[in-house]
Each structure stands twice: as structure tokens, then as C-alpha cells.
Amino acid sequence: MTTAExxxxxxxxxxxxxxxxxxEFDRALATFTSDAVVTDDGRDxxxxxxxxTWLATAVTEYxxxxTFTGASATDGGVDVGQHLEGDFPGGVVDLNYRxxxxxxxxxxxxxxP
Structure with missing residues (x-):
């Protein structure tokens, strides 16, 4: 699947x-397995x-x-593209959520990125 849908x-x-x-941190947290790992900004x-803790700080810091930019299927899941604009350093970034x-x-x- 490669889609913009x-x-x-x-x-x-x-x-x-x-x-x-x-x-909505509790709702987001409920989507993970108990032993899940998130890697963001090079940190696990x-x-x-x-x-x-990551959810409560990373999302509220800036x-x-x-904006959703598209997605593609992988062997074990999906990669989602997002375009972010805000008051963080640089102000604009395209991120992949794997x-x-x-x-x-x-x-x-x-x-x-």
C-alpha cells in the first residue's frame, strides 16, 4: 500500500x-504494547x-x-509522513513515523526526518 488516504x-x-x-496521552498510550519502544530525536x-513521559513532554514542548502527507506499508506495519509547522527550532519539518x-x-x- 502506498496511499495518500x-x-x-x-x-x-x-x-x-x-x-x-x-x-490525549492516555488514549495514545493505549495503542502500544506494554514492552513497546519509541525512538524520537535519537532517544529510546x-x-x-x-x-x-515522552508523550507528556514531546507533544507539549512546542x-x-x-498535516498528513501520505503512507506506505512495510513488512511489519506502516510508515506515515507528517509535515509539521510551529515554534520549534527551524519552524518546519517533514517527519516519518515508522x-x-x-x-x-x-x-x-x-x-x-
């Missing part, structure tokens, strides 16, 4: 991305406690808007 994404990924944008956050799924839950998420 939001509706074609797995439900878990759509739930996570929507919860992230809405700063392993397990739900560390991911909860004000920004995010999801690895375990059933309907997120086992691994890597966020990188």
Missing part, C-alpha cells in the same frame, strides 16, 4: 496520530512509563500543526 491506515495508527495531535523510550505493529498494537515507533 488517511482512511486506509490501520485503526491503531489513526488512533495514535489523532490522540497525539489532540494531546522503552515501556509504558517512559512512553507516557506549538505546531501537523510503526511496527504486533497484532493491533504498536510494538515499535521510530520518528525521524
Amino acid at each position: 488517511w482512511d486506509a491506515l490501520p485503526g491503531t495508527v489513526k488512533t495514535f496520530m489523532a490522540a497525539l495531535d489532540a494531546q 523510550y522503552a515501556g509504558t512509563d517512559k512512553i507516557r 506549538t505546531y500543526t501537523a 510503526f511496527t505493529l504486533d497484532g493491533a498494537a504498536i510494538r515499535r515507533l521510530v520518528i525521524e
Whole structure:
């Protein structure tokens, strides 16, 4: 699958991305396995406690808007593109959210340019 269609994404990924944008941390956290790992800005956050801390700080540190730019299927999940504009250093960035799924839950998420 390569698509620009939001509706074609797995439900878990759509739930996570929507919860992230809405700063609904408990809802976002509920999409992960208990032993999930998130890598953001070169740092790993392993397990739900560390991911909860990451969610609460990373998302609220800056004000920004995010626009879905497309997605593609991978062997274990999906890659989602987002264009962000805001008050963070540089002001504009295109990010890839690389999801690895375990059933309907997120086992691994890597966020990188």
C-alpha cells in the first residue's frame, strides 16, 4: 500500500496520530504494547512509563500543526509522513513515523526526518 488516504491506515495508527495531535496521552498510550519502544530525536523510550513521559513532554514542548502527507506499508506495519509547522527550532519539518505493529498494537515507533 502506498496511499495518500488517511482512511486506509490501520485503526491503531489513526488512533495514535489523532490522540497525539489532540494531546490525549492516555488514549495514545493505549495503542502500544506494554514492552513497546519509541525512538524520537535519537532517544529510546522503552515501556509504558517512559512512553507516557515522552508523550507528556514531546507533544507539549512546542506549538505546531501537523498535516498528513501520505503512507506506505512495510513488512511489519506502516510508515506515515507528517509535515509539521510551529515554534520549534527551524519552524518546519517533514517527519516519518515508522510503526511496527504486533497484532493491533504498536510494538515499535521510530520518528525521524
